[in-house]
Amino acid sequence: IHDRRQREAFWMPFTANRQFKDAPRLLVSAEGVHYTTADGRRILDGQAGLWCVNAGHGRRRIVEAVHRQLEELDFAPTFNMGHPLPFELANRLAEITPGDLNYSFFTNSGSESVDTALKIAIGYHRARGEGSRLRLIGRERGYHGVNFGGSSVGGIVGNRKQFGTLLPGIDHLPHTLNLKANAFTRGQPAEGGAELADGLERLIGLHDASTIAAVIVEPVAGSAGVLLPPKGYLRRLREICDRHGILLIFDEVITGYGRLGTPFAADYFDVLPDIITTAKGLTNGNVPMGAVFVRPHVYEAFMQGPEQLIEFAHGYTYSGHPVACAAALATLDIYAEEGLLTRGTDLGPHLENAVHALKDLPHVIDVRNLGLVAGIEMEPRPGAPGARGFEVHRRCFDNGALVRYTGDIIALSPPLIIEPEQIDALVGIVADAIRATA
Numbered sequence: 001i002h003d004r005r006q007r008e009a010f011w012m013p014f015t016a017n018r019q020f021k022d023a024p025r026l027l028v029s030a031e032g033v034h035y036t037t038a039d040g041r042r043i044l045d046g047q048a049g050l051w052c053v054n055a056g057h058g059r060r061r062i063v064e065a066v067h068r069q070l071e072e073l074d075f076a077p078t079f080n081m082g083h084p085l086p087f088e089l090a091n092r093l094a095e096i097t098p099g100d101l102n103y104s105f106f107t108n109s110g111s112e113s114v115d116t117a118l119k120i121a122i123g124y125h126r127a128r129g130e131g132s133r134l135r136l137i138g139r140e141r142g143y144h145g146v147n148f149g150g151s152s153v154g155g156i157v158g159n160r161k162q163f164g165t166l167l168p169g170i171d172h173l174p175h176t177l178n179l180k181a182n183a184f185t186r187g188q189p190a191e192g193g194a195e196l197a198d199g200l201e202r203l204i205g206l207h208d209a210s211t212i213a214a215v216i217v218e219p220v221a222g223s224a225g226v227l228l229p230p231k232g233y234l235r236r237l238r239e240i241c242d243r244h245g246i247l248l249i250f251d252e253v254i255t256g257y258g259r260l261g262t263p264f265a266a267d268y269f270d271v272l273p274d275i276i277t278t279a280k281g282l283t284n285g286n287v288p289m290g291a292v293f294v295r296p297h298v299y300e301a302f303m304q305g306p307e308q309l310i311e312f313a314h315g316y317t318y319s320g321h322p323v324a325c326a327a328a329l330a331t332l333d334i335y336a337e338e339g340l341l342t343r344g345t346d347l348g349p350h351l352e353n354a355v356h357a358l359k360d361l362p363h364v365i366d367v368r369n370l371g372l373v374a375g376i377e378m379e380p381r382p383g384a385p386g387a388r389g390f391e392v393h394r395r396c397f398d399n400g401a402l403v404r405y406t407g408d409i410i411a412l413s414p415p416l417i418i419e420p421e422q423i424d425a426l427v428g429i430v431a432d433a434i435r436a437t438a
């Protein structure tokens with residue numbers, strides 16, 4: 001892979017990130033909260049893989065479950081029942097999902113979960129005789145994967161502009177009322193959430209509620225740089241959606257499975273959406289899988305005919321794949337036994353104190369955190385947005401920590417098994433990198 005042609009053959013996702021001009025930095029093995037590089041260096045994983053390896057790397061229990069499952073039943077289609085595992089998994093998930101979000105539709109990724117959820121929302125209204133409800137509403141700076149639906153409701157401009165208009169009938173809620181406001185401090189959501197959420201009323205006034213199917217938001221926007229919602233925002237969205245018969249979807253691909261110190265963000269914010277999308281932590285990132293959870297009124301809207309069979313013309317060859325289900329079940333066992341879904345509540349204050357010590361470093365303009373996720377935002381270098389973030393990221397890697405950068409924001413989301421001393425080490429490496437970066 002030291003030859004350029006070999007490197008180019010793999011068209012990397014989000015290729016703009018391929019900024020290593022020399023040979024790529026390869027991770028070849030992993031254990032616990034560490035990766036090992038091809039040249040034998042240990043790297044502290046400050047981003048849980050890609051916000052997914054919540055139980056840490058190299059979990060024997062998952063390895064063995066996957067191995068066993070591959071030997072026993074490698075594949076069975078679930079289009080006509082198929083095999084027992086998705087039933088077992090869906091019932092296990094119903095025990096930990098918020099409220100009555102008790103029905104699971106299985107996918108293979110976050111992007112697929114999002115597009116599935118959007119189709120559920122439109123199908124739901126149509127099944128209830130409200131076929132005019134086709135409009136979908138996302139939020140500025142929201143990230144919902146890269147399939148057509150998710151790209152369309154997504155609000156990160158750079159991810160959209162190459163692809164034209166994408167789907168029609170999409171609007172985006174404003175991210176903040178005051179673009180200059182720095183509204184996200186010390187893990188305490190700023191005020192003004194209800195007022196911000198009232199932006200939804202304006203869209204309803206413009207289009208009429210009878211044309212709107214759903215609103216989708218990330219409870220905490222991860223990919224845009226760990227943006228916490230101002231206080232009361234999600235609750236007010238819920239109220240407005242209820243008033244107008246609009247479905248509310250929480251995209252919990254990042255926040256699901258313990259990231260905020262509660263099993264789901266819906267638990268943390270105490271707001272129950274109609275639909276939740278997940279992936280990543282469902283299988284500890286070990287096997288591709290996603291799940292969409294819906295409440296009974298959503299599920300039941302799809303019941304058709306005298307036998308009340310559910311009718312939903314959507315699904316994947318790998319929906320409920322036996323190996324993915326086995327990995328998910330083993331992951332849920334680990335989460336339960338080690339109390340990982342709430343560990344962020346205990347460790348969050350430690351991370352908070354550590355990252356807030358970075359506030360006075362040069363270029364740092366904001367620090368925010370919740371549970372086991374934190375964002376450190378730096379002032380962009382004039383004329384070179386993102387350059388500082390990339391440099392900090394690279395210095396961290398050279399000094400033994402993998403951290404995510406989005407533009408000039410460094411995001412930390414370590415595995416939920418991380419120990420306090422390791423948090424200190426991680427944040428220390430980030431601090432050194434920021435100090436060393438002009």
Ligand code: PMP
Pocket residue numbers: 109110111112114143144145146218222223251252253254279280
């Ligand atoms: N939604 C959110 C909130 C995400 O953070 C992501 C991935 N970072 C996705 C959807 C897409 O997931 P995937 O990359 O598995 O398709």
